[in-house]
């Protein structure tokens with residue numbers, strides 16, 4: 157893994173365009189948004205500041221941030237027609253399918269009519285996603301029709317408040333904020349590339365984001381945080397984790413939350429969320445899941461030189477905050493929407509339809525045999 161060659165299948169190592177939004181694996185800790193190191197942003201900024209940065213290229217002043225947050229806060233409620241659609245989605249639906257439908261349906265109600273409305277569309281989705289997720293979750297699982305508006309100042313706090321029906325602790329607000337910052341943007345990852353391909357046809361923001369949600373859903377991408385949670389919950393102790401993981405590797409199973417398409421030796425987001433996971437474990441009063449996670453990390457590095465990606469310690473961190481596992485990847489959507497939308501806007505400023513070529517491996521030219529003769 158350390159000497160991983162960034163070439164070959166999956167377009168690995170090939171440049172597919174330009175971006176001024178993000179670098180992955182190039183400088184600083186290995187991840188920068190518009191020139192700022194992600195660890196600096198996680199320590200010294202809020203998610204709303206990062207959203208503003210991605211949409212405008214610069215961090216906001218105090219006044220700009222206040223105006224931006226007031227705008228976002230005014231866009232949180234859901235139209236009645238969308239609530240009715242969410243009510244009809246069954247409890248056993250995949251929550252990423254709920255997000256995909258919620259996004260797509262909102263695009264029917266409040267379409268982006270032309271590109272001058274792109275910021276409105278992006279901000280609307282940013283403000284509404286926590287409610288789309290929680291409204292469906294609370295209605296389908298508890299039969300409760302929640303109020304989609306809270307007086308929470310931040311998107312992270314708003315989400316936790318909607319989910320739990322009460323104000324979260326300061327620590328939980330901060331962890332959610334950091335988590336949203338860490339997940340916000342990551343260059344030409346699969347879901348963002350999907351959004352850019354869609355944008356390159358001059359399609360609308362809601363279509364670009366809907367496609368991106370479908371791409372993030374898979375376990376090789378955003379779905380890994382839920383898969384990691386499901387896995388660590390089956391381990392009874394750090395020792396058991398190592399034994400079970402050895403078996404998984406022997407059976408050539410993929411271990412979710414480990415490895416990365418671009419990073420070679422570490423994912424800079426891991427150390428940040430891992431530290432929060434440890435703090436939350438102590439607050440939780442039972443560190444066993446954290447200790448198991450650390451054992452997994454040690455085992456994977458010692459045996460395969462594979463490291464935790466952003467998803468692995470997010471699993472235990474979210475779990476300690478009482479978030480149901482099935483909502484882990486939808487939270488990723490609430491954050492990555494900023495990266496997706498920023499890339500859609502960037503693609504539109506210098507667009508050419510994205511249409512690569514393929515190397516043909518099929519039959520030589522041949523004639524159709526009449527159907528009765530086949």
Ligand SMILES: CC(=O)SCCNC(=O)CCNC(=O)[C@H](O)C(C)(C)COP(=O)(O)OP(=O)(O)OC[C@H]1O[C@@H](n2cnc3c(N)ncnc32)[C@H](O)[C@@H]1OP(=O)(O)O
Pocket residue numbers: 157160375376377378380409410411412413414415416417418462465466467
């Ligand atoms: C936020 C995010 O989206 S981060 C990514 C989240 N996804 C996951 O955690 C899923 C698990 N990880 C993986 O499947 C992969 O590491 C990916 C999809 C992230 C990257 O895929 P690739 O770039 O193709 O991986 P890479 O080229 O580094 O793989 C090298 C070798 O390590 C193996 N490998 C890589 N990751 C893992 C893993 N998590 N578990 C077991 N083996 C692995 C590959 O199978 C490959 O083995 P091979 O050479 O015998 O075929």
Ligand SMILES: O=C([O-])CC(=O)C(=O)O
Pocket residue numbers: 339341342344345346377417418465466
């Ligand atoms: O960059 C990638 O391939 C996957 C990833 O870590 C992300 O999207 O955050």
